[in-house]
Amino acid sequence: MATEIDEVYDAEAAMNQLGHTSKVVTERHYINRRLVVPDYRAATDRLAPRPETNEGPDPAL
Structure with a gap:
């Protein structure tokens, strides 16, 4: 309430x-506070870029 x-x-x-x-x-x-924050991925990806992903299975497995 x-x-x-x-x-x-x-x-x-x-x-x-x-x-x-x-x-x-x-x-x-x-x-209850909502935990909604802006999307900061553009800034964090500059520091640690995410690897390209393919739609198929992971070749390392």
Whole structure:
């Protein structure tokens, strides 16, 4: 419930709904944070390029 309230309103509204006295507790323990981050593969591939892949089986096997 806290996550849904946070998404529609904010963490303070979720805190009030749950009767918490600290928003930190609500955020840390009751609101699920989505782990969505930008795609950084272009930058990391420059440091360690991925090998070309073929559609067939791995010839090393």
